[in-house]
Amino acid sequence: MGILFRLLAPKPVKKIRHAAHPVRNVKRAVTPKPVRQVRRAAHPVSMVERGIENGIVHAVRGSGGRTAARRAGGTGTVYYGTCGVHHRRPDTAANCKDCAAVDALQAARAAAAEAARVEATRRAAAESARAEAARVRREVILADHKRAAETNRKQHATARTSSWKTWATPR
Numbered sequence: 347m348g349i350l351f352r353l354l355a356p357k358p359v360k361k362i363r364h365a366a367h368p369v370r371n372v373k374r375a376v377t378p379k380p381v382r383q384v385r386r387a388a389h390p391v392s393m394v395e396r397g398i399e400n401g402i403v404h405a406v407r408g409s410g411g412r413t414a415a416r417r418a419g420g421t422g423t424v425y426y427g428t429c430g431v432h433h434r435r436p437d438t439a440a441n442c443k444d445c446a447a448v449d450a451l452q453a454a455r456a457a458a459a460e461a462a463r464v465e466a467t468r469r470a471a472a473e474s475a476r477a478e479a480a481r482v483r484r485e486v487i488l489a490d491h492k493r494a495a496e497t498n499r500k501q502h503a504t505a506r507t508s509s510w511k512t513w514a515t516p517r
């Protein structure tokens with residue numbers, strides 16, 4: 347069953363489909379477990395991916411999410427673990443390799459997200475420091491230009507006055 351169907355199809359439709367294909371359930375019951383395990387192993391979806399898929403479906407469909415212990419709807423049964431298999435006891439979940447793999451993957455993803463967040467913060471701080479340094483540099487240059495312009499204006503004024511004095515002063 348594809349993840350899209352599981353996410354999108356309303357639950358009653360799934361129940362109808364289950365009811366409409368009793369043969370499959372009979373076949374499932376009759377098929378020996380080793381055969382089923384081999385078939386599942388041949389399927390391209392790994393157990394870790396299946397666990398994550400189950401987590402996504404459960405989170406979206408609202409069947410309890412990924413908490414360590416989740417309660418099945420109305421039955422009062424508490425399930426444990428994150429791999430998608432309904433472990434009935436916490437120690438079974440604690441010993442489950444698939445649960446450990448899902449937990450490790452989620453922890454790795456959380457660590458990667460945290461590292462990315464720290465790196466983004468560092469880059470933003472470095473960028474704002476660069477912008478501030480550039481602003482200070484521009485202000486220094488502008489102040490230099492203003493000082494130079496003022497000096498220039500004074501020199502011109504002095505030159506004009508002195509030349510006028512030279513011209514106007516009787517010899």
Ligand SMILES: [Zn+2]
Binds near residue numbers: 439444
């Ligand atoms: Zn498990």
